[in-house]
Amino acid sequence: MAVSKAEIERRMERLAQTCRGGRLKLTHQRMEVFRELAGAEDHPDAETIYQNVRRRVPAISRDTVYRTLATLEEQGLVHKAEILSGRGRYDANMEHHHHFICTECGRVHDFYSRTLDDLPIPRSVASFGRVESAQVQLRGICANCAKGKR
Amino acid sequence: MAVSKAEIERRMERLAQTCRGGRLKLTHQRMEVFRELAGAEDHPDAETIYQNVRRRVPAISRDTVYRTLATLEEQGLVHKAEILSGRGRYDANMEHHHHFICTECGRVHDFYSRTLDDLPIPRSVASFGRVESAQVQLRGICANCAKGKR
């Protein structure tokens, strides 16, 4: 099911409010990049958004799309899935475990939890496909970074 | 606490067995890359592994490190944390939700679960730092890809 017209409108309105609230300009580019996401359910990447917006705003640049997405994320208007910097991180610990990730320095800590190993997966997920692994990701600020900030 | 000598030995032995089992050669480079991970607890990235192994195998190339890590992952000897291809994926849905990710095509589906929103975080995690968000990630093969394979 697609995002409803009403929900898209509500989201666009929230963008306008947020811009007025902060000292953000409500530019054409900003609106079109956000509109693209307001109506999407498929978690498009920056390049896809760029290609779609380009049809309406031919002169828009990739940089603007990336910059705008970062701004929207800062403002809590969109959500960036995945990612912990660009680098893959490896581990020879193959016991089932979970991760605490410091969003400041990238440190990754393992933790274990019998309860979390056996999560109750909603039945609805079955319609998406076959689940092969489940993992809990905690994000936050590690003790070290918290200390450094003071 | 560091990984025990005994555990490192056990892991190195498993590498040897896996290589013998498959048609994989037990090369010097392969052993040294894995040894680096067998003793580590800090989820090093490829570059860090490269720099460390280089002290023992000066001629090793980055490509070999990357290739070896991929091989070790295929063999179930190491685990790659994070990452779903290289691209960030965006979403304007800011309700708390979780993700099902198809490891084949990268499709991302949202799902909701009151139970998963309120996970029991082990007390031990508090020592790592302050948790700011918790999210469940399911990985698997989506219905579409499963169909295509047959």
Add this chain to the structure above:
DNA sequence: TCTCTAAACAAGAATGATTCCTATTCAGGA
């Protein structure tokens, strides 16, 4: 409505991580 200026933008170069290419080496079975 007009003016002004910090914010935002376009274009393309630069960067950083990873993968690819090609010639060379070598592990390990015969």
Add this chain to the structure above:
DNA sequence: TCCTGAATAGGAATCATTCTTGTTTAGAGA
């Protein structure tokens, strides 16, 4: 010991993203 496919070294190429520089513009204030 020999042989061959697997694996490697070194460097170019690619891909996503960020940076730099000069230009445009939203919107506050006159």
